[in-house]
Amino acid sequence: MNRLIHRALAAGVAASLACAPPPSPSLPATATAVASPTSIVTPARTLEPAAPAAVGMSDRLVPRLDSVITAAIADHATPGATLAVARFGRLVVLKGYGRADWAAGAPPATDSTMYDMASLTKVVATTTAAMMLEEEGRLDIERTVASYLPEYDVPDKRAITVRMLLTHTSGIRSNFPLWKEAKGREAYFAGMINFPLAHPPGAQAEYTDWNMVLMQFIIERITGQTLDQFVAARVFGPLGMRDTRYTPPESLQPRIAPTETEEFRGGQVWGVVHDETAWVLGGVSGNAGLFSSARDLAVFVQMLLNGGSYGVRQLLQPATVARWTSRQRPDASRALGWDTPSPRSSAGRYFSPRSFGHTGFTGTSIWADPEKQLFVVLLTNRVNPTRDNQKIGPLRRAVADVVQQAVTDAPLRVWEAEAEVKR
Secondary structure (H helix, E strand, O other), X not given: OHHHHHHHHHHHHHHHHHHOOOOOOOOOOOOOOOOOOOOOOOOOOOOEEOOHHHHOEOOOHHHXXXXXXXXXXXXXXXXXXXXXXXXXXXXXXXXXXXXOOOOOOOOEOOOOOEEEOOOHHHHHHHHHHHHHHHHOOOOOOOOEHHHHOHHHOOOOOOOOEHHHHHOOOOOOOOOOXXXXXXXXXXXXXXXXXXXXXXXXXXXXXXXXXXXXXXHHHHHHHHHOOOHHHHHHHHHHHHHOOOOOEEOOOHHHHHHEOOOOEEHHHOEEOOOOOOOHHHHHOOOOOOOOOEEEOHHHHHHHHHHHHOOOEEOOEEOOOHHHHHHHOOOOEOOEXXXXXXXXXOOOOOOOOOOOOOOEEEEEOOOEEEEEEOOOOXXXXXXXXXXXXXXXXXXXXXXXXXXXXXHHHOEOOOOOOOHHHHHHHHO
């Protein structure tokens, strides 16, 4: 697939460069200076459709994206995809490609197709809930996990703080398959308490689902509500995100993109969470379990770019959004819950260091760049029919690069290369 995507990408780059003015001597060699017709554009408070040119983006954006994603589907990277791209609160792309499944007669993928979010759950649900509780003074991320969950007050874990969970520096081992032996919440929590740490708390970053499972338990202990109840009432309802939920009913199955075929689960997983940890926890977990659509996630990401507001709704304060989406350590890319661009990441070459995003194992991803006021939501079910399919990585990077290259009123800097030099 790399060759197909790169061929499509190269053709688009050549076309866009042919129309671009020469580089300015006052900018780095990696940047291109372009006129700034959108400098007076006021960001919309709610999403509205617009042509790319109206927000300082090339009219070649859509055909280039079409070429890249169509090539990836032809190479069996995924049965289909849905994509949302916006700048200054204007949606310039909201469309589907391919189909929801490889099966004959499967419905086309559309902006309302519901995908298993996998680890996007960590940021859309769990992190957002934690941000709200912090603002209300009910969560202090500098406190220990054990101060909220007394059962976790054991010698090797006593020093783990909530901040360490959010930055994946807790020392907890990465994704041990506890789900094979611990069924249900109580058994799973007991297994997490008894399992030895891989590193001393705070020593280094190691991404693991258990950090966000513990965050879920903390949120539920504070609020007295299950995580799905809290985010439905406080986040998804106020934003009008009607496609976004845990444990979708069977009536929604025709709208849901199937995921992996797993014999131990009776065949193809469809309409039920793919992640095994979330599955044994009953479908509601801090690490996975959420289902959503491109049209809903577009609203959610725009809320963050708006500084926590959408229309007349103020869910979060701007300072909270800025702090939680900023890198927290010089030796790791993690923000609080969120991730930031790093070399060879799904953000591609051009998303600025101030950008934030996350990926999901099933093939989902979000990247937002506050400096250029743009975002990309790419949803796929690349694990259909098997998780061994690793072709999503090049596709994510290619889509991110095409979107950034389409911006005509701001310099194009190869931030990834600069980050590589600093390492």
